[in-house]
Amino acid sequence: MTNCNSCPSKNSCKTQATCNIKNNPNNNIKKIIAVMSGKGGVGKSTVTALIAKKLNKMGYKVGILDSDITGPSIPRLMNLQNQRAMSNGKDIYPIESKEGIKTMSINYMVDNENQPIVWKGPMVGNAVKQFYSDVIWGELDYLLIDMPPGTGDVALTVMQSIPISGVVMVSVPQDMISMIVAKAVNMAKMLNIKVLGVVENMSYIQCPDCDKKIKLFEGEETEKFLSEMDLKLLGELPMTKEIVNITHNGVSEISESLDGILTGIVDNIK
Numbered sequence: 001m002t003n004c005n006s007c008p009s010k011n012s013c014k015t016q017a018t019c020n021i022k023n024n025p026n027n028n029i030k031k032i033i034a035v036m037s038g039k040g041g042v043g044k045s046t047v048t049a050l051i052a053k054k055l056n057k058m059g060y061k062v063g064i065l066d067s068d069i070t071g072p073s074i075p076r077l078m079n080l081q082n083q084r085a086m087s088n089g090k091d092i093y094p095i096e097s098k099e100g101i102k103t104m105s106i107n108y109m110v111d112n113e114n115q116p117i118v119w120k121g122p123m124v125g126n127a128v129k130q131f132y133s134d135v136i137w138g139e140l141d142y143l144l145i146d147m148p149p150g151t152g153d154v155a156l157t158v159m160q161s162i163p164i165s166g167v168v169m170v171s172v173p174q175d176m177i178s179m180i181v182a183k184a185v186n187m188a189k190m191l192n193i194k195v196l197g198v199v200e201n202m203s204y205i206q207c208p209d210c211d212k213k214i215k216l217f218e219g220e221e222t223e224k225f226l227s228e229m230d231l232k233l234l235g236e237l238p239m240t241k242e243i244v245n246i247t248h249n250g251v252s253e254i255s256e257s258l259d260g261i262l263t264g265i266v267d268n269i270k
């Protein structure tokens with residue numbers, strides 16, 4: 001049953017008659033942002049984790065819902081592998097990172113993270129809906145949703161059921177990827193969900209000796225893609241060991257330059 005009072009979209013919702021998600025009365029979530037890519041492996045989960053850490057550092061209350069049921073990576077990226085979610089039989093308690101970011105992922109419910117989730121689409125969709133409705137997120141300024149790759153069944157369920165305020169698209173500077181990201185952008189537009197902009201990941205590498213930025217995909221037409229799709233560039237992230245250390249190895253210090261890029265990204269989506 002829908003509970004519009006606790007829904008983050010209550011003031012802007014146009015679909016109350018058709019809404020099919022239950023809003024948990026224990027939760028008060030101010031803004032829900034989905035991080036999407038259309039194509040797997042471009043760094044969607046990494047960007048989700050970095051945005052969450054930056055918002056958390058700025059003092060906001062943040063949660064991450066890992067809706068990638070068949071390829072969950074949030075527990076590892078947040079240094080929370082081998083954790084188990086507890087339930088009181090009705091609600092599920094999220095797992096909190098050391099900095100206080102609440103997370104929920106299917107990996108908190110399996111005995112071994114290598115165990116595959118061999119479920120058909122509707123079951124996967126229902127699990128994601130439960131992660132929204134049955135998890136005690138409490139008071140959150142931002143709930144980030146790490147979307148499954150692609151524009152398939154589960155992505156559609158998430159976008160149709162959860163009251164998403166906007167989508168951040170993650171891309172890498174290659175023509176082929178831009179084309180696939182364009183599909184995801186068009187999907188969001190078809191569903192009337194605002195696309196907040198694009199984060200270009202693995203945009204360049206930086207020489208450790210002379211600081212020169214080296215574009216791996218020089219000549220690719222990112223600017224043309226952005227203007228054709230009427231999209232804002234939220235920021236360009238380098239391909240660095242620092243990002244791997246922050247997201248895989250639990251390193252909490254962020255260099256001034258990466259912090260500056262993340263500030264630019266979150267200022268554009270807040």
Ligand SMILES: Nc1ncnc2c1ncn2[C@@H]1O[C@H](COP(=O)(O)OP(=O)(O)OP(=O)(O)O)[C@@H](O)[C@H]1O
Pocket residue numbers: 037039040041042043044045046047068071073148149201202237238239240241243244247248
């Ligand atoms: N900017 C970066 N610098 C260095 N490594 C990166 C960067 N972004 C992502 N990676 C690495 O690339 C790999 C894929 O990243 P990630 O899991 O975030 O992608 P994804 O798009 O979420 O993938 P999936 O489609 O499986 O969900 C990870 O090992 C991650 O550490």
